[in-house]
Amino acid sequence: MVRNIANKVIIITGASSGIGRETALLLAREGARLVLVARRDRLLQELPADLRLPLDLTRREDVQQMIADTRGKFGRIDVLINNAGFGFFGTVESTPPQVVKEIFALNFEAPFTAIQLVIPLMREQKSGQIINISSVAGKRGLPLSGVYSATKFALDGLTQALRLELKDSGIDVCLINPAGTQTEFFEQVRRGDVAGKFRPMGHIQPASAVAEAIVRCIRKPRIEVYPYRVSRIVAWANAVAPSLVDRMMIPFFHDRIRAKTGP
């Protein structure tokens, strides 16, 4: 059955730019009641919303406030879109412990906490949807993106477990795996032992294509969505024959591997 989006209470984290921003614009047109969350309030103010929460989701108390304020204002939460995230380029051997802490805090712990806090309410409602924005990098590790990939693999594992735990609860759990997407992501990415810039590999999709896939997933929930369909083949091939995918990837990642400054 195709669901109506009008009047649904939808939280979007990381709504100030990129995929989150485009998703907010599409959902506003559908008449959703939007709760937009990010640190840059100035950018949130440019978007149509029912509630704007300038919060730093690496802080547990800010995640708690996001859920409490939404519940306080609307009395319900229909969809939680865990989208906020950042990347890190650097070798595994040189990734600083502080980066590991900070990237897991935003890309994994924030969704984890938000999910824990929203489930009791969605259980009471006997309905709801949790959408986690992962990545193709959550299906296949990429050189110089080890810790970023690890956060997305963690989110994938969590999502799979949750899906089974919430079976028959009326709560849908969905994972979105974008390929390279045209957003601020590559400007904001933190850098370790890499020199210069290198372009993301392969097909780059517009943020609007990912946003449209998210909206379709709200209308008709799916377990896993690949907004760029070809990347599903990469995920599938890697599950079946990772050594073959290693061999196929090495030529594509020549520039990236050469960009490292270490030994």
Ligand SMILES: NC(=O)c1ccc[n+]([C@@H]2O[C@H](COP(=O)([O-])OP(=O)(O)OC[C@H]3O[C@@H](n4cnc5c(N)ncnc54)[C@H](OP(=O)(O)O)[C@@H]3O)[C@@H](O)[C@H]2O)c1
């Ligand atoms: N772009 C890609 O190629 C790509 C590919 C696959 C998956 N993804 C995933 O898609 C998601 C969205 O990324 P994007 O590409 O749209 O990148 P983006 O344009 O850089 O957006 C990231 C969003 O996260 C927010 N954010 C960052 N740190 C935050 C914090 N501490 N607290 C609250 N919000 C924070 C940012 O807002 P503020 O700075 O205002 O806080 C921004 O709204 C991420 O999870 C990313 O891993 C991206």
